[in-house]
Amino acid sequence: MSSKIEITRICEFCKNEFTARTTKTLYCSLKCSSRAYKARVRQAKIDKSENQTKQVKNVNLEAIKAKDYIDVNLASNLLGISKRTIYRLIARGELDIAKFGRRTIIRRCDLDSFFSTPLDQALLRPVQEFPGIENCYNIMQIQQKFKISAGALYTLIQRHGLAKYSIGKFNYVAKRDIDIIFNAGDYEKD
Template structure:
């Protein structure tokens, strides 16, 4: 089926301008279409070969990803930590193990659970809106007003969960006289 429309396009393969007769045409000729197909096929074969090479380099890692129980060595490869570190975690009682003769195995789900970061209460709190510059102190103003060192101030801010606002190169804290007097 032919159409009477003529659209100026640029060939995806040779980058030359051509007149297309449909809106879906990508290549200027059958020759460019064939060459683009061959280039895509060649690229996918190279990527598959590279993937197979990576698997061949680290066969234990691919095996460990599919198993429910893994050895200490496989756990080290999978999580990027040393065997000694895993043994220290086990000796502290933070991971359960199973022994088969001299072989030690770990449940992969236990390792996943050990390395997940629990959500803290501070992460679950909604973000507070910036009250505006006139309603805030800079860190320097708080230090001067209450005669406190920068390290102690940052420690108090962090320990008590006081919200800091970064605007440009300055850090601001909302003004609340009673709140600071209580902490300092």
């Protein structure tokens, strides 16, 4: 039995208008039908590949979450932030670390406790006022007076959390703070 129905439809693939002889016809031609089939197969392969990738990533995250100690690379993958950001947190003293040679290790409990503390407390550290240039040493003066290298000096400043003041191209540190660190003894007590 043949049908003499003529229905105006729009092709699902090329979006052109065509006359269909059945109510179930989706495509205007065999060419559009085969192209649509190939597109469906291609998309199914892409979706399958993406699902496999997500599963592998989730397995890796689960393995990372199970570890008590992780390195900076794993921490950056776990948190979804860059390694440089983690190193900045470490430099500011907001994350505790352990060093094994050149390798930096972070405890999971320290990483978890970092996010459990309110960020306002970490951001609201008291800011020391600039004491004036006459009450400060520049970096070169400190190096010459106490015979210390620039790297060691910056490490001490960072370790003790001393405020550095940049004026022009020079960095200054309060004389009182430096004298306390080097036990110079000639600082004034308030």
